[in-house]
Amino acid sequence: MQDFHLRRTVLALAAAGALVLAALPQPARAQANYPNKKVTFMVGFSPGGGIDTLARVVAQELFDHFGYQIVIDNRPGAASNIAARAVARAAPDGYTLLVTGNSLAINQTYYRNPGYSVDELTPVAFAARDSMAIAVKASHPAHNLAEFVDGLKGKPFSFGFGGSSARIASEYVFRVTMKLPATAVPFQSGAPAINALLGDHVDIVAGPIAEIYPHVLQGNLRALAVTGPQRARALPNVPTLSESGMKGIEIYGWNGFLAPAKIPQEIALKLNGDINTVVQKPAVAAHLRMLGYEPYTLELADAPVFLKNSVDSWARMIRATGIGEE
Numbered sequence: 538m539q540d541f542h543l544r545r546t547v548l549a550l551a552a553a554g555a556l557v558l559a560a561l562p563q564p565a566r567a568q569a570n571y572p573n574k575k576v577t578f579m580v581g582f583s584p585g586g587g588i589d590t591l592a593r594v595v596a597q598e599l600f601d602h603f604g605y606q607i608v609i610d611n612r613p614g615a616a617s618n619i620a621a622r623a624v625a626r627a628a629p630d631g632y633t634l635l636v637t638g639n640s641l642a643i644n645q646t647y648y649r650n651p652g653y654s655v656d657e658l659t660p661v662a663f664a665a666r667d668s669m670a671i672a673v674k675a676s677h678p679a680h681n682l683a684e685f686v687d688g689l690k691g692k693p694f695s696f697g698f699g700g701s702s703a704r705i706a707s708e709y710v711f712r713v714t715m716k717l718p719a720t721a722v723p724f725q726s727g728a729p730a731i732n733a734l735l736g737d738h739v740d741i742v743a744g745p746i747a748e749i750y751p752h753v754l755q756g757n758l759r760a761l762a763v764t765g766p767q768r769a770r771a772l773p774n775v776p777t778l779s780e781s782g783m784k785g786i787e788i789y790g791w792n793g794f795l796a797p798a799k800i801p802q803e804i805a806l807k808l809n810g811d812i813n814t815v816v817q818k819p820a821v822a823a824h825l826r827m828l829g830y831e832p833y834t835l836e837l838a839d840a841p842v843f844l845k846n847s848v849d850s851w852a853r854m855i856r857a858t859g860i861g862e863e
Contacts, residue, residue, distance in 0.1 A: 571804050571807060572605055572632065574632065575632070576606065577632060577633045578596055578608070578636045579610045579633060579634065579636065580611050580613075580636045581621060581637045582613050584609075587667075587745070587829065587830070588637065589609070589611060591664060591828065594821060595812060595815060595816070595821075598815035602814070605811075615651075616644055616701055617637045617638070618644055621635055621637065621644075621651070622651070622653045624658065624796070624797060625653040625654075628797065629797035629800045630800070631796060633797065634661070635795040635796070637792070637793065637795065638791060638793075639791050639847055639851065640702065641655070641658075641793075641795070642655075642847040642850075644701075645852070646855045646861065647851075648861075649861075655848060657798050658797065659795060659799075659800055659841075660793055660794070660843070661796050661812070661837065661840065662793060662813060662816075663792070663793040663794075663833055663840065663843060664812060665792045665816070665830035666791050667789065667790045667791070667831065668745075668790065669763065669790075670743070670762070670775065671707075671762045672744075672759060672761060673742075673761060674735060674737075674757070674759070675756055675757055680761070681761050681762070682715075682761050694717070694720070695720040695721075695722050695739045695740050696722065696742065697734055697742045698722075698723060698727075698730055698744065699727040699728070699730045703730075703745070704723065704860065705855055706764055706854075707719075708860060709788070709858055710743070710778065712858065713854075715783075722739050727748040730742050731744065731748065741761075745829060746771055750771045750829055753772065762777065763776070763777055763778075764777070764786075764787070765777065766787040766789060769829075769831070771829060788854070793840075805837055817834060
C-alpha cells in the first residue's frame with residue numbers, strides 16, 4: 538500500500554513538472570538547450586581570407602568541445618556591409634551570427650548609409666586583435682620610419698594600400714601625423730599593393746601583418762613599424778608607432794562575433810563563454826598567430842564598450858583624413 542502511494546506521488550510530481558515545462562514561453566524553453574539546431578556564421582568576406590579562416594577554426598572547436606553544428610555562409614561585398622545588414626535583420630535567437638572585423642567599425646563613418654545601424658547588432662565575443670605593418674622593399678636603406686623620412690629629404694613619395702583600414706591608417710600616419718608630401722595609390726587588396734612595392738611602383742606600403750609578414754620572412758620586405766599598441770609576436774624586433782616617435786598613436790583591428798540586437802542574454806553569455814574558451818586553447822591561439830592575429834577575449838559586459846571605442850577611434854581618423862565614401 539505504501540508503495541502504491543509513493544508511485545502516485547512520483548507520477549503527480551512528474552505530471553506537474555511537465556505542466557510547468559509546457560507553460561514556459563517557447564523562447565525560454567529554446568534557450569535552455571541552446572543550441573539545438575544549426576548555427577550560421579555569416580562571414581562578410583570571401584572564403585580563404587583571414588576572417589573566414591578564423592571563423593572556420595572557431596566553428597570547428599565549438600563543434601569538437603561543445604557540440605555546436607555550424608554552417609559558414611560567406612556574404613562578401615561592400616566591405617562586409619551586406620553580411621552585417623543580413624544579420625541585423627535576422628531573428629535574434631542566437632542562430633545567426635556575424636563574423637567580421639574592424640571594417641564594421643570603419644563603415645559606420647566611412648559610408649554615408651551602410652544599410653544598417655551598429656545599434657542593430659550586439660557584440661557577443663571578440664576572438665582576436667591585429668595591427669598593420671608599414672614596410673619597404675628589403676633592399677631599401679631605411680630600417681625604421683625615421684630613416685625612411687630622412688632619406689626622402691623632403692621629396693614627395695607614394696604609398697600603396699589595399700582596403701579601407703589600410704588607407705585610413707596610411708593617410709593618418711603619413712599625411713596627418715607626419716605631415717609628409719605623400720601620394721596615395723589604392724589597390725583592390727593587399728597582394729597587388731605589395732606587388733607594386735616589389736616592382737618599384739610605390740615607395741612604401743601599409744597592410745595587415747598577416748599579409749606583410751610572409752614577405753618579411755622570405756626576405757622580400759622589411760617592416761619599419763607596426764601600428765598596434767604593442768609589438769607583434771610575428772615581428773618582435775619591429776617598433777610600434779609610439780616607439781617610433783608618434784606617442785599615443787595606436788591603430789589596430791579586431792575580429793568578432795555579433796548577433797542581432799535583441800539576442801537573449803542567456804544565449805549571448807553562453808556564446809561569449811564558449812568562444813572565449815576555445816580561443817584560449819593553446820592550439821587555437823597558435824593557429825591564430827600563424828594567421829597574423831593575437832588571440833583576444835572579453836567578457837560579454839565589456840564587449841559593447843570595446844565596439845563603441847573602436848567606432849569612435851576610426852571615426853576620428855576618418856574625419857582627420859577627410860576620406861570616406863565618394
